[in-house]
Amino acid sequence: MGATVRESLNWLHTWTGLVVGVLLFAVFWTGTICVFDREIDRWMMPSTRLVYAGAPVAVDGLREEAARLAPPGAPWAIGLPSPREPFVWIGYRAATGIERKLFDPVSLAPLADPETWAATRFFFPFHYTLHINAWDIGLWLVGFAGMAMLALCVSGVIIHRRIFADFFTLRRSRRPQRLLLDLHNVAGVLGFVFYVAMAFSGVTIFASVYFPSGVAAAFEGGRAGYVRDTYDMYTRPPAGTPGGSVASFDAMLATTREAWGGLAPRMLRVLNPGDTNAVALDRDRGRDAQRSVLFRRDHRRRAAPIHDPAGDEDPAVPDRAALRAVPPLGPALGVLPARLAGLCADRHRSAVLDRIATQGA
Amino acid sequence: VTSLCAKLIGRVLAIVVGCYAASAALVAAGTASLRLTGVTPGDAFTLCSISGFLVYLGLALWAAAARRLTWLIAVLALLTASGVAIVVLAGLVGGA
Numbered sequence: 535m536g537a538t539v540r541e542s543l544n545w546l547h548t549w550t551g552l553v554v555g556v557l558l559f560a561v562f563w564t565g566t567i568c569v570f571d572r573e574i575d576r577w578m579m580p581s582t583r584l585v586y587a588g589a590p591v592a593v594d595g596l597r598e599e600a601a602r603l604a605p606p607g608a609p610w611a612i613g614l615p616s617p618r619e620p621f622v623w624i625g626y627r628a629a630t631g632i633e634r635k636l637f638d639p640v641s642l643a644p645l646a647d648p649e650t651w652a653a654t655r656f657f658f659p660f661h662y663t664l665h666i667n668a669w670d671i672g673l674w675l676v677g678f679a680g681m682a683m684l685a686l687c688v689s690g691v692i693i694h695r696r697i698f699a700d701f702f703t704l705r706r707s708r709r710p711q712r713l714l715l716d717l718h719n720v721a722g723v724l725g726f727v728f729y730v731a732m733a734f735s736g737v738t739i740f741a742s743v744y745f746p747s748g749v750a751a752a753f754e755g756g757r758a759g760y761v762r763d764t765y766d767m768y769t770r771p772p773a774g775t776p777g778g779s780v781a782s783f784d785a786m787l788a789t790t791r792e793a794w795g796g797l798a799p800r801m802l803r804v805l806n807p808g809d810t811n812a813v814a815l816d817r818d819r820g821r822d823a824q825r826s827v828l829f830r831r832d833h834r835r836r837a838a839p840i841h842d843p844a845g846d847e848d849p850a851v852p853d854r855a856a857l858r859a860v861p862p863l864g865p866a867l868g869v870l871p872a873r874l875a876g877l878c879a880d881r882h883r884s885a886v887l888d889r890i891a892t893q894g895a
Numbered sequence: 896v897t898s899l900c901a902k903l904i905g906r907v908l909a910i911v912v913g914c915y916a917a918s919a920a921l922v923a924a925g926t927a928s929l930r931l932t933g934v935t936p937g938d939a940f941t942l943c944s945i946s947g948f949l950v951y952l953g954l955a956l957w958a959a960a961a962r963r964l965t966w967l968i969a970v971l972a973l974l975t976a977s978g979v980a981i982v983v984l985a986g987l988v989g990g991a
Contacts, residue, residue, distance in 0.1 A: 535906060539960040546910075546959040678911070684952050689959075719938060734948065741944035747923035748947065751982055752940035763937055 543689040548687075554682040561676055562732075564661040571653035572618040579648035586620035586639050590791070593783040594620070594801065595642045599805070600624045603635060611803040612783075644737040662740070670743060676736075677744050683733035690722055697723065905964050913971040914954040920978025922947035927985035 536542040567574065576583050593612055604610035604626035613623040613634075623639040636645040646883055648657075651746060666672030677742060703724050704716045722729075742749050742760055753759030790799050922943045929939035954971070961967040 535903070535959065542960040543956065546956070571921050679950065681951060681955070684948070685955050688952065688956060692956075737948050738945055741948075745919055745922045745940075745944045745947055747919040747982075748926045748944045751923040751926040751985075752936040752937075752943075759936070760940070875921070 540693050544693045547686060547689040550682050553680050557675065557679045558683055560664070561661060561736075564657045565732075568658045568661055570655060571658050572655035574657070575619075575729075578650050578652040581646040581648065582619075582621050582636060584620040584638060586615045586617060588798070589619070589640070590784070590787065590798075591615065592642070593787060596622065596624060596637060597783065599635075599637075600804075602764055603633075604807070609803065609805045609807070611801055613801050614787075616797060616798075616800065621645060626891070630856055639807050662736075666733060673740060677740060680733045680737040683729060684737075687722075687726060687730050687733070693725070694719070703886060708846055712755055732850075898989075902964060906958070909964065909967055909971060910955050910958045913968060913975075914958050915949055916930040917954055917971045917974040917978070918947050920975045920982070921950055922978075924978040925980035927982045927989075931985050931989055945991075 535545040570806070583710050591614055596612060600610050603624055605628070608627055610624060610626040613619075615621055622639050622642070623634045624637070625634045626634060627633075636648070637643065638645060655761060656665075661670035663670075664675060666675070691697060697719075700719045704720070705712050725735060737744060741758070742764075746757070749760045750756050753763055755762070787799055787802065791797065816874065821845070925943035925946065926939045929943065930936065934942075954974075958967055958971070
């Protein structure tokens with residue numbers, strides 16, 4: 535939109551910055567807040583300011599409460615405490631959406647309803663959806679802002695004729711606009727790598743949303759195939775036979791903890807209540823990998839894992855080892871998703887998982 | 896004034912929509928091609944989608960700087976069409 539490339543990119547830099555700048559500020563601000571989301575939660579939810587020393591929770595004591603809360607036949611889950619989230623919760627899908635009831639990890643007494651979304655449920659989703667969930671409009675807006683940020687970074691460098699000299703320039707004696715522009719140059723150059731890294735990692739995390747064409751081309755079954763292949767989301771259809779009472783959750787948790795070398799499970803999910811294939815599933819977030827243990831629950835037998843909990847083998851899911859080593863690019867590329875997952879903070883991966891959990895892929 | 900306005904809207908649409916369509920088609924084409932050579936779905940998609948953001952970035956900057964709007968739209972349409980064609984061809988080869 536100019537006579538030269540530099541003028542055109544100047545036009546792009548100015549107008550993109552003006553239009554997208556406010557949105558980018560909101561995204562970066564809430565993202566910064568979310569570094570301390572659990573702490574803000576504790577501050578805004580006084581009833582959850584508890585001390586959790588790491589002792590195993592007697593979850594079986596919550597079974598009746600969970601069965602009472604959740605709609606009949608609907609899946610529910612029990613979240614286990616951690617030092618930053620020192621309470622137990624029962625989660626279930628109600629008519630109004632996902633509901634959570636909080637409990638003391640030691641006495642299992644119900645805690646007062648927090649009556650706030652606080653940081654983990656307000657600021658964190660706002661950071662990448664703006665809470666506009668219809669047709670994923672919020673996600674797309676934030677993704678557009680992220681791409682605009684990348685374009686701003688690159689065009690900003692190109693339009694500067696003397697970027698090295700400008701970096702050392704601060705003309706306080708001139709008009710205020712000149713001073714602001716000089717500050718803009720210094721801040722831009724100092725933070726350049728970080729701005730690029732933040733915007734690029736941000737859009738990459740939701741690559742499967744922004745490039746549905748690639749998902750459709752890569753995975754059989756499109757989005758569902760992507761979720762099945764990429765995440766350890768163990769599911770199992772109901773067997774159709776009533777299972778009666780069920781084996782002990784505490785025993786399952788103990789088995790899992792032993793199999794993971796003392797690593798505590800974070801969540802226990804009951805997918806098909808009252809069925810022999812009623813699967814209780816524990817998963818761990820926030821370590822090097824997400825691992826799941828699948829149990830068949832049956833009143834006649836002691837809780838026993840269906841498959842080796844330390845490995846990845848389960849007949850119900852595709853062989854994940856096969857995803858790692860396929861010629862010719864396989865060995866080189868196989869590490870890529872894992873590396874990326876490691877680069878992105880745990881909270882970002884859990885954002886994707888939360889979306890999958892709440893929307894059912 | 897109206898022609899200037901139309902040109903501006905056309906340019907913005909080309910940057911936002913046209914460049915996205917081209918890069919999405921190229922991501923699908925790259926993914927489908929890699930799948931044909933035996934790369935796993937996850938690897939193929941990860942590599943191509945990450946590259947796709949860079950492709951979009953490059954196309955968007957070029958679209959802002961390109962002299963003639965008609966030429967720009969023609970190139971973006973060509974890129975989109977060839978991406979779609981590669982996906983269709985890969986589907987035919989893979990299905991056979």
